[in-house]
Amino acid sequence: MxxxxxxxxxxxxxxxxxxxxxxxxxxxxxxxxxxxxxxxxxxxxxxxxxxxxxxxxxxxxxxxxxxxxxxxxxxxxxxxxxxxxxxxxxxxxxxxxxxxxxxxxxxxxxxxxxxxxxxxxxxxDAVRGTGTGILDTRKTLPGLRHAQKYAVRTGGGVNHRMGLYDTVMLKENHVRAAGSLTAAIRAARAMQPTLPLIVEVESIEQLREALTEGCDRVLIDDFTPQMRREAVAIARAAPFDGRIPLEVSGGVDLAGLRAIAEDGVDFISIGGLTKHxxxxxxxxxxxxxxx
CATH class of the missing domain: 3.90.1170.20 (Quinolinate phosphoribosyl transferase, N-terminal domain)
Known part of the structure; x- marks a missing residue:
């Protein structure tokens, strides 16, 4: 996506x-x-x-x-x-x-x-020159999501999904209900074939599974720096060749932002842009x- x-x-x-x-x-x-x-x-x-x-x-x-x-x-x-x-x-x-x-x-x-x-x-500014985009989240003030997401764009950031209606996002609960990550991806594609699909993964094994099955973006949540660098290497190598962007979320602060971006991820999502x-x-x- x-x-x-x-x-x-x-x-x-x-x-x-x-x-x-x-x-x-x-x-x-x-x-x-x-x-x-x-x-x-x-x-x-x-x-x-x-x-x-x-x-x-x-x-x-x-x-x-x-x-x-x-x-x-x-x-x-x-x-x-x-x-x-x-x-x-x-x-x-x-x-x-x-x-x-x-x-x-x-x-x-x-x-x-x-x-x-x-x-x-x-x-x-902290990630300028790395090619990494800064994403917002749905952690907005009630009633002001449209306004705050506009403010994120004005500040040079990029909007994540606007709400629960415009993008399918698979997390651990969906995987648990479907029985596997692959089954959850296939069910999501069958039910909402025209909407973007984001898949959250919690391990390198799940990352490979999501990249193999296919989606529009993979969210690597709370990965260690070593895992993150391994994830980037896997996603950019054959047979995946960087076709599916990687997003980082969780445990992100301004001081450590550039180091994450320099690992080569495509996006970093930060709830604090609109929550704090x-x-x-x-x-x-x-x-x-x-x-």
Whole structure:
């Protein structure tokens, strides 16, 4: 299976749904604090307080346009740009009540998605030049999978399966139920002949079995470094000739990432890209930017 290449735009329908849910959660029957403002024309600026990869512009814009369709947002950076602390990302001009009412929801999206893109970029940088791709997983925040996986792409990573519906992935439970790895692969092919098939293996013997029977990618889970290097050698040698890519998962951290990539694996999947979320420090301030 060839993973999707390069960042692609988020689905506008999904963005709109995310925005509607966030605003409904925050505003309820109305912003009782913003009502204290005179509802006059005003401006604001979006400030990034730390080094980051910018991500989440469609959601940020969606929040503000939902409350003020006439708001003007002048971006000084592009989606995916790497920026330094202190960078003004955008200037907004609109009604002050709408600006402050949309503030928290818009920042929540930008902070979270920029955080995901930033940590992804750090992992991509760590393996740059090796030919190894960085994959995400399904360990995402509930309701924000589409958004977080977009952020992974923005940071230079590659999406694994989006859900349980678009790729068949065989693990130990399926092998146990089928009686053997070969039987599980054949059953999966018979039931879902058009979907990509990923097979998780736990030993060199299972690796050979999966490569012989055929699939779209093999996941070598929790292999020792010696086993991993042996797996790469087997998968690249005749008769397999590197046709089936290898993915590494389990026990992966940033410090040891390059060593794994240099062993020659095709992909490394990392749940922490979307599971361990640390938001980027952003703020939206009324008034013109300093300077």
């Amino acid at each position: 060839n993973a999707p290449a390069g960042p692609t735009a988020p689905d506008p329908t999904r963005v709109a749904a995310d925005v509607a849910a966030a605003l409904a959660e925050d505003l309820g029957d109305g912003d009782v604090t913003a009502a204290l403002l005179p509802d006059a024309p005003d401006c604001a600026y979006l400030l990034c307080k730390e080094d980051a990869v910018v991500c989440g512009r469609p959601w940020f814009e969606g929040c503000h346009r939902a409350l003020d369709p006439e708001v003007r947002i002048d971006w000084r950076v592009s989606e995916g740009d790497r920026v330094a602390a202190g960078t003004v990302l955008a200037i907004l001009q609109g009604r002050n009540r709408a600006l402050v009412s949309a503030e928290r929801a818009s920042l929540n999206f930008m902070q979270t998605l920029s955080g995901t893109a930033t940590i992804t970029a750090a992992h991509v 979320v640390r938001a980027i420090d952003l703020s939206l301030k009324l008034g013109p930017p300093p300077g």
